[in-house]
Amino acid sequence: MGFFSRAPRVEQLKVVIVGAGEVGYHIAHRLAQESKEVVIIDQSSEALRRVSEVLDVQTFQGSGCSPVVLSDAGVMDADIFLAVTDSDEINIIACLFANAISPDSIKIARIRNEEYNLYQDALTNKPLNISTIINPEIEVIKAIDRMLAVPGAVDFSEFAEGRVKLVGIRVEKGPLVGKKLMAFRDVVPDTNVLIAAIVRGEDLIIPSGRDEIISGDIVYFACKDTSLDVVRSVCGRDMAPVRDVLIIGGGNIGLRLAVLFERKGLHVKLVDKSEARCQYLAEKLNSTLVLRGDGTDQDFLREENVGEMDAVISLTSDEETNILSSLLAKNLGAKKTVTRVNKVAYQPLVSAIGIDHSVSPRLSAVNSILHHIRRGKVLSSVSIRGEGAEALEAIAQADSELVGKPVKDLAMPRGTLLLAIVRGKEVVIPSGDSMIQPDDRIIILSTRENVSRVEQALTVTLKQL
Known part of the structure; x- marks a missing residue:
């Protein structure tokens, strides 16, 4: 039976969010689509109405600084507590009371004021115990830095300390245009490169061999760091660095x-x-x-x-x-x-x-927060084209159905693709015959609809099936 062939029995993750603004709304939107239990707290009835009309989540009107409101919202049972209002002070006080009510839950706070970040130890230790501090300004600078890191790329991410690259390049001409992916190796014989995704207009495609690249597509390549120049060369992109x-x-x-x-x-x-x-x-x-x-x-x-x-x-x-x-x-x-x-x-x-x-x-900020709340041994995650897909880097657990089988037998659904296996110092861009071993790092790309299944599969073991 394949890795994804049946739904594992995993307890539903409960997330409590304080703040129904843009950040809170979009996190709730993503998590609700993945069938997680989401509770969102805000003082604004208008903001909560927007949430309840669109999303299948529970809402509570009240102050996130109120221990009574937090208790009524079920914070004591929360796996993850997010404080993401526009006020740093409200977020800090909310985490203070959340820690008193539910000391074992993971707490993530959106904090923008640089003065608070200078005292990070005071925020991350008792009595607050904030697990992660997200500064939207710092996160956007990281995003810009990644965009400029690879000349000619429209998107760029790294995994496994930079040994695996995921790079999106707009392909307008060259040998790949008009080619079906089953002929990809005729154009790019380097087996350390594979095509992970194609963005065509507003559509994101996790491709099969029958898909074809057309001019104007943004093509996402997964490759070893040593093969990045091969990718840029085949796409005909300028390699001059930004100066x-x-x-x-x-x-x-x-x-x-x-x-x-x-x-x-x-x-x-x-x-x-x-x-x-x-x-x-x-x-x-x-x-x-x-x-x-x-x-x-x-x-x-x-x-x-x-x-x-x-x-x-x-x-x-x-x-x-x-x-x-x-x-x-x-x-x-x-x-x-x-x-x-x-x-x-x-x-x-x-x-x-x-x-x-x-x-x-x-x-x-949303993308950074999502990366911190993935279940299983997920080391990092990156969103592709907004909310279209997500790449997860995780550890393969020894007693999971995932290990010891050829990739071709894992029965991954369309919309899910194994991009790389990292084993010690070795990086493998997999073929159908590749096998995942216990404690390998694996990088999986999944469409939004399948992220929850991937996350559960990374968590489940044979004992739970």
Whole structure:
């Protein structure tokens, strides 16, 4: 019987979420789709109405700082407690009472104020015992850094300390266009590369050998780190690294990103409208050229040679400004544009109008939180194309049905694909005859609909079946 052939008997995970804003809503949305027991608490009846009308979750109106509300919401039985309101102070107090009520539950808090992060030990030890602190600003900077790490890529993730890469590249011409995947080895004989997914418009496909690559597809390749140049070469992508960057918006994210780029030795220009803010930025930064100006002023962008930039990153708090400045930069010849979009619903629209990448602090926080609440021996997880699919890195448990069988006999459903097996220092991009051994690291890509089955399969053992 195959690995996925029957549903394992695993206790349902219970998650209590304080905060029904964008972050709380999207986490609840993802978890409800995976049939987890979700309870969401908020003081706003309007926010809770939006949740209850769309999602199959339980709602409680009240303050997340109230131990009575937390008790009534069943925090004592929660496996995971998430405090993700827009207020750092509410999130901290909510974790304080949650720890008193349910000391064994995993607690994750969204905390943005850098001053609190300086005292991380006080937050993660008693009396709070916060397991993980999520800072949306830091998460979005990590996302931008990944986007620029591989020239020519539209998405990029790493697993197993960087030994396994998952890279998405838009394929517009070259030997792969028009090829069915059963002929992939005729074009790419390197067995350390496989095609993990294809994004076509708004559709995400976990492919079979019958699927075909067409011009304009974003193709996700899983490969060893040593085969990354093979992937870029077959896609005909420029391999020149990013060196010259223009950042529009000198807020906290823009400043943090400029500091990171300085450390990496990039040539950075940082633009902000406020004279006072520019003076502050100039004091905080070393090699970055700080400019007072308007990122939506075409003449200003032309004067600053925006057409010669490897990347233009728009990070103001105003979405319209970010979108317009990115479009102007692209029109003037910038090689790559990254745009901050706060509303998650706007994300699909950005690529449709010609902007290369979009980032959302809220969505970055959601993805980071989801990675921390996966069951089983899951080491990391990465969302692909928003909520379309997820790649999970996990440890294969010794007494699981997963081990000791050829991959072709695991009966994985369509929409699920084993990308890599990591055994000690060895990385295997699997074939049908590959076998998973106890304690191997495995990386599995799954569509949203199958994530819960994958997660349960990673948790279940033969004794539970």
